Amino acid sequence: MFWRTIIINCRECGARLRKYYSGSLRVGPEFATCRKCGVVGRTGAFEWANLSQWRRIEVFFTEDVVVLLALLAYSVYVFVTTANGDDRFIAKSGIVATTGFVLLLWFGRVVEVLRSRRRTRENQ
Numbered sequence: 001m002f003w004r005t006i007i008i009n010c011r012e013c014g015a016r017l018r019k020y021y022s023g024s025l026r027v028g029p030e031f032a033t034c035r036k037c038g039v040v041g042r043t044g045a046f047e048w049a050n051l052s053q054w055r056r057i058e059v060f061f062t063e064d065v066v067v068l069l070a071l072l073a074y075s076v077y078v079f080v081t082t083a084n085g086d087d088r089f090i091a092k093s094g095i096v097a098t099t100g101f102v103l104l105l106w107f108g109r110v111v112e113v114l115r116s117r118r119r120t121r122e123n124q
């Protein structure tokens with residue numbers, strides 16, 4: 001599943017370099033300096049500038065987002081097809097909640113992309 005802990009260790013001393021809570025494609029600094037030994041290692045993330053068109057789409061359609069969009073589609077379907085007031089209320093809550101979560105996730109990723117673009121511009 002997508003909610004799994006990923007730990008990136010320093011290849012030199014084994015100290016923890018990064019800890020992620022999902023295995024999804026991530027935008028961020030590609031290299032980090034180990035706090036323990038000072039060796040520079042890969043973080044497992046990628047700068048926006050180094051991602052292909054498809055990988056960029058993948059940043060915004062990770063498994064968590066796809067699951068939320070599927071729940072959103074189902075909520076809309078229930079809302080449109082049912083006449084029962086209680087079911088419609090639950091469906092409406094589902095629409096609001098899933099839309100909110102997706103927007104929140106996307107907002108965070110847009111911020112990461114903007115930061116990444118600033119970083120790569122500074123390095124040129």
Ligand SMILES: [Zn+2]
Pocket residue numbers: 010011012013014015034035036037038039
């Ligand atoms: Zn190290």
